[in-house]
Amino acid sequence: MAEVNDQICSIKGIVGIVEKVYESSVMIKILKNPTDIIYENNVTVINHKNYEIIQKAAV
Structure with missing residues (x-):
C-alpha cells in the first residue's frame, strides 16, 4: 500500500504523487x-x- 508522497502509476497510466x-x-x-x-x-x-x-517517498 502506498504512503503519502510516494509516486504511483495507475493501471490507466496516470502517474501522480500520493497526497x-x-x-x-x-x-x-x-x-x-x-x-x-x-x-x-x-x-x-x-x-x-x-x-x-513507482518510487517510495524519501524517509
Missing part, C-alpha cells in the same frame, strides 16, 4: 495523464488494487 491515504484508496496529485479524461484540480482517487508504486 492522502484512505482505507481502500489514495488521493493523488496528477503529474502525467496519458488518457483523454480531464480531472478537475488535477487530482483523482485510485483504489489500492489499481496502481503500483
Whole structure:
C-alpha cells in the first residue's frame, strides 16, 4: 500500500504523487495523464488494487 508522497502509476497510466491515504484508496496529485479524461484540480482517487508504486517517498 502506498504512503503519502510516494509516486504511483495507475493501471490507466496516470502517474501522480500520493497526497492522502484512505482505507481502500489514495488521493493523488496528477503529474502525467496519458488518457483523454480531464480531472478537475488535477487530482483523482485510485483504489489500492489499481496502481503500483513507482518510487517510495524519501524517509
